[in-house]
Amino acid sequence: MRSIMTKRSTKDRILDASEALFARDGSSGASLRAITQRAKVNLAAVHYHFGSKDYLLEAVLARRLLPLNAERIRSLEAYQQKAGRKKVRLENVIEAMVGPALRLSRDETKGGRIFMRLLGRLVLEPDARVQKLLTGQFETVLKKFEPALTAALPHLEPQDFFWRLHFLVGSMAHTMADSERIRLISGGICDPDDTEGTIQCLVTFLCGGLRAK
Amino acid sequence: MRSIMTKRSTKDRILDASEALFARDGSSGASLRAITQRAKVNLAAVHYHFGSKDYLLEAVLARRLLPLNAERIRSLEAYQQKAGRKKVRLENVIEAMVGPALRLSRDETKGGRIFMRLLGRLVLEPDARVQKLLTGQFETVLKKFEPALTAALPHLEPQDFFWRLHFLVGSMAHTMADSERIRLISGGICDPDDTEGTIQCLVTFLCGGLRAK
DNA sequence: GCATAATTCAAACAAACGTTTGAACCAATT
DNA sequence: AATTGGTTCAAACGTTTGTTTGAATTATGC
Incomplete structure (x- = not known):
């Protein structure tokens, strides 16, 4: 099995469905019944593989967040190595910070904007376990x-x-988190699908703000 | 009644409790039972006064959002009048945009950070009715x-x-939306309770970013 | 002070929720 | 062929959910 017709495992199907529905309906708005139905999986499979709904949410987060932050640090270290004993330009530091995140947020094969929307929602959710996980990740970076x-x-x-x-x-x-509203508000002038353009635009803005006055 | 011992009406008590619990637990995480219990009001009062849970959420939003955007426009017009036939400085335009919002977000007598946290959460909630209300408000501004x-x-x-x-x-x-994390991350160096300082700092940053390159 | 309307109340409704259970299934090992 | 351990399944568990109801209570107009 899993040679060419790569059938995804139950665990992965649950993670994908959870990611989508947690993002769309919130962590309490998405029901396990809706999730397991979307994943084409039995209701009890969630508890068998993850233990509870809370642990499932944790797993959804960890799957994307750990690789993302590793990539950020890797990117910064690459710039540092290229700079030698000179200090890294601000533009490059910021690019290492926001670039990987934005590329991930536009990479539909890795959750893409679905996961980012979820992340945006969870930042404001005062659930203790989620907060500890998120701020812990951010402080590492x-x-x-x-x-x-x-x-x-x-x-x-x-x-x-x-x-x-x-x-x-x-x-x-x-x-x-919110990649479609900009298209709407700008009347189609801005294209959030142009990932590298968006990154460059954002880096310019941020460096301008950081250097201000 | 309502002379000095100003007892708040049932409607207002429901709105206050809803604002707090919607913000803390999300619009689907907060139950009407928890809300009515906090408001010291009978469970059926919500449906009597607002019709449904959805309409209640709308009412919670409208109560703060309409005055806020009116104040933003009023503030911009004041700067325009002061500038006469010259154009308004960017700093003043931005201040008119973010100042009223930040002052509201720090004014505990008017919902304060509770309401702002709720607003932050709702921005990412794809519920059609909420989205129409929010983007409609933003486009007016x-x-x-x-x-x-x-x-x-x-x-x-x-x-x-x-x-x-x-x-x-x-x-x-x-x-x-998130006024306490900055205190934590900065190790106490930044004080989000210093509203005017925060506004000035934000305006400087934004003008730097807007003028970049 | 009576009638009428507005409001509050306890109780119940069906539906949906997260979680648990125990039997059935399937792939490998012995 | 039998046994084992991991996995899936339908069904049920007790709560909690938003909403409705009809009677009790309070306020209002005459």
Whole structure:
């Protein structure tokens, strides 16, 4: 089996269906019955493979988030190596931060905007377990990026530094999570499917904001 | 009645409790039983006064959103009047856009961060009725702001213009909705309770980003 | 103070929820 | 061929859900 007609496993089918329905209906709005029906899987399979609905949500997150953050760090290290003993340009640091995330958010074979919409929703969900998982992930990334960022922005006071980092996260999250509204509001002028164009546009905006005044 | 010991009406008590629980648990996670219990009101009162859970959510939104957008437009018009026949500075246009929203998000007597958290959650909820209400509100505001914005950013091509507007919304929404994480991540350096400081910091960042390149 | 309307109340409704159970199935090992 | 361990299945568990009902209560107009 699984040679050419690669039939996805029960676990994967549940993860895919959960990702889609958690994103569309929220973590409490999506029912296990709807999920298992979409996955063409028995209702009890969720508890057999994941233990509970909460653990299922955790698994959905971990599947995408761990590779994403690994890729961010890998990308930053590549820029650092290319820069040698010089410091990395701000544009490159920001690209390493938002590029992988935006590429993931546009890669439909890896959840794409579906997962990003879910992520956007969960950021504001005060469920303790989810919050711990998310902020833990973010702090891991921040730890790696902070030296390069402060080096590229030497004149920025700590207070402004963190605030602007906060604004950065907002722009990035909003762009990842909500990719169709921009098309609507711009009257079709902006194309969120042009991933690299979007990234470049976002990086320019963010660097302008970070360097301001 | 209602002279000094101003006892809030059943309707208002329901709205307040709904706002809090919709924000904390999501629009499907918050149950009418939890809401009516918090409001110290009979379960059937929701259907008597609002018709259904969906209409209740609409009422919760309308109560804050209509005055907010009116205030934004009022503020922009005040800057326009002060500028006379000269064009309004970008900083002032942006302040008129994000200032009222951030002040509302910090005004606990008017829902404050509770309402903003709810708003942040609903932006990503694809429920048709909610989406129509939200984008309708935003377009009303955008119609009023677009001339002043393009005048203040004459060198920006339409595509960049709309993208950066999109990024602006993201930063603003994230700052309004999630006011405690910044304190945590900055290690206490940033104080989201300093509303005017936050606004100024955000305006600086956004103007830098909008003017970039 | 009576009649009429507006509001509140406890109780019940069917439907949907997450979770559990125990038997059935299937692929491999002995 | 029998046995084992992992997996799937239909059915049921007890709660909780949004909503409805009809009577009780309170406020309003005359």
